[in-house]
Amino acid sequence: xxxxxxxxxxxxxxxxxxxxxxxxxxxxxxxxxxxxxxxxxxxxxxxxxxxxxxxxxxxxxxxxxxxxxxxxxxxxxxxxxxxxxxxxxxxxxxxxxxxxxxxxxxxxxxxxxxxxxxxxxxxxxxxxxxxxxxxxxxxxxxxxxxxxxxxxxxxxxxxxxxxxxxxxxxxxxxxxxxxxxxxxxxxxxxxxxxxxxxxxxxxxxxxxxxxx
Amino acid sequence: xxxxxxxxxxxxxxxxxxxxxxxxxxxxxxxxxxxxxxxxxxxxxxxxxxxxxxxxxxxxxxxxxxxxxxxxxxxxxxxxxxxxxxxxxxxxxxxxxxxxxxxxxxxxxxxxxxxxxxxxxxxxxxxxxxxxxxxxxxxxxxxxxxxxxxxxxxxxxxxxxxxxxxxxxxxxxxxxxxxxxxxx
Numbered sequence: 559x560x561x562x563x564x565x566x567x568x569x570x571x572x573x574x575x576x577x578x579x580x581x582x583x584x585x586x587x588x589x590x591x592x593x594x595x596x597x598x599x600x601x602x603x604x605x606x607x608x609x610x611x612x613x614x615x616x617x618x619x620x621x622x623x624x625x626x627x628x629x630x631x632x633x634x635x636x637x638x639x640x641x642x643x644x645x646x647x648x649x650x651x652x653x654x655x656x657x658x659x660x661x662x663x664x665x666x667x668x669x670x671x672x673x674x675x676x677x678x679x680x681x682x683x684x685x686x687x688x689x690x691x692x693x694x695x696x697x698x699x700x701x702x703x704x705x706x707x708x709x710x711x712x713x714x715x716x717x718x719x720x721x722x723x724x725x726x727x728x729x730x731x732x733x734x735x736x737x738x739x740x741x742x743x744x745x746x747x748x749x750x751x752x753x754x755x756x757x758x759x760x761x762x763x764x765x766x767x768x769x770x
Numbered sequence: 771x772x773x774x775x776x777x778x779x780x781x782x783x784x785x786x787x788x789x790x791x792x793x794x795x796x797x798x799x800x801x802x803x804x805x806x807x808x809x810x811x812x813x814x815x816x817x818x819x820x821x822x823x824x825x826x827x828x829x830x831x832x833x834x835x836x837x838x839x840x841x842x843x844x845x846x847x848x849x850x851x852x853x854x855x856x857x858x859x860x861x862x863x864x865x866x867x868x869x870x871x872x873x874x875x876x877x878x879x880x881x882x883x884x885x886x887x888x889x890x891x892x893x894x895x896x897x898x899x900x901x902x903x904x905x906x907x908x909x910x911x912x913x914x915x916x917x918x919x920x921x922x923x924x925x926x927x928x929x930x931x932x933x934x935x936x937x938x939x940x941x942x943x944x945x946x947x948x949x950x951x952x953x954x
Contacts (some may be wrong), residue, residue, distance in 0.1 A: 566938040567931070570909045571852070572916050596836055601942035603841040605910050606848075608891040609806055613796030618801075618815050619793060622822045626786055701825060738830070750928050 561588075565595050571604050628676075665736040672703045683749060683765040691765050692735075692749065700742035702769075703750060706735040717752045719760055720744030731756040741769045774839035782829040789826050796840060797822070798846045805913050807851040817854065821847040852913040894944035902937035910932060 560583045567573050570580055580736050661683050672678055672695050683692040683704070696702035710716045718729040718737055722744050729739045731752065741747050750757075758768025771792070780788035800821055805816035824846050832842050839932055905923070908914045916934070920927045 563935065566935040567916075569938070570934065571913065572909070572934070574933075589788040598942060599837050600841060601945050602886070602910065602938055603837070603844045604891050604945060605842050605907070605941075606799060606803040606806075607887045608895060609799070610888065612802045612805060612937050614801040614815065614818055617816050619790070619797070621819050622789075622793070623786070625819065625823050626789070626826055631775075638892060 561585075561591055562594060565598050566590075569595070569599055665734055668738070669705060670701070670734050681767045683767050685765045694741075694747060694767050694769075696741055696769065700740050702739060702741045702747065704737045704739065704747075706737075706749065709733060709735050710751065713754070714751050715754055716764075717750050717754060717756045717760065719748045719750060719766070720750065720767070721746040726760055728756060728758070745768055775834055776838050778829050778842070780824060782832070786788050786826075789822065792825070792839070792843070793822055797842050798842060799840075803844060803847055804851055807848070813854060816843075817847065817850050821852050824850070848910075855913055872923055890945065892946060894947075897944045898937055898940055900939070902933050905930060905934050906937040906941065 561581055562576065564573060564581050568578060573581065585595060640706050675697060678697055680693055680696045682690045682697050683694055683706075685691050690707070692704060692706040694702055694704050704718060706716060715731040715733050716737070717731045719726045720729055720739075720741065721727070721744070726748075727744070729747075730737070739747075746766045746768050748759035748760070749764045751762040751764055752760070772788075774792070774795070777788040779793050779884065781792065797818065801814060801818050804817050804821075808814050810940065821843070826845060828846065832839065837845075898906070901923075905919055908919060908922070914922065916927055916930050919925070919930045919934075923930070925933075
């Protein structure tokens, strides 16, 4: 059977894991197959449109708001404590500079959002000399935030890497100090310093942390 | 009016007001889907909450190349509902009828600005053979596997597979056909 014939079954969750894995590998290689999948998905997910919408009780949105605020808005005292703890992580290794953090408003907002997530876990990213060069915050849903002590030098970029089966996989480049990516499926996550545009392999690894 | 794509980008940046607008646009449709899938109002409400909290957390993963925002929202809700159905191993035997005007149910018809999409989908579904339509809907709404469908309908497994594939391909064709007829 051709891969194309498996697409409806795939969308309806009817393939076993091995069949699905083979199809997904083929989808990575074939834009045409991916386009066909997207087209069938669009048709399939119009099915719920046959149903007349029904107004949910007002309490549903209230509960959603409450859960979002519980997730985002910890009491300021807790946020301050978390921020102070993060500062200590850096300060303790003599590298944290609060002034530069304040200068980068967008990055600060992003960091604050992550700090307010109660289930977030952190680990310092250290170089070969054991000095902290940044921190990684990660969530159980597979997402993570890399916070570097300093922005990349003017003529260089940071490149994030995941290590899988001993091989580095590029997760993208960034110039600032903050980078959101995903860690799931990797044994380690790391950062290297690279020429603009990045490199196929890390040329100047800075540090890494285990994530599995 | 802001597009769904703009809104989901704002949600990815933590904008609660953008999520509220998406809820206003899709909450009633997702709730209808969940009532159809799960049968019970209480569980449908729980999953509706879970769906929009997850949408808030996952918004940055939205890829417009892979589908519309509505597809993304429905996918999240359907996956959560299917997990519940699989956990309890019993599906609703039929879509429950709700009295939409009973204030005790705190429900009512969603203010539907434009029922065109609903009518188009209903017409496309009506063009499928009743058997193909039933298989497609039972697989989509209740997550029945090929073998479960084969047993439920006392139909050979190969026939179920063929009919399901055909049903989805025809649904797409009929939906696209409607667009062409509409001159778009």
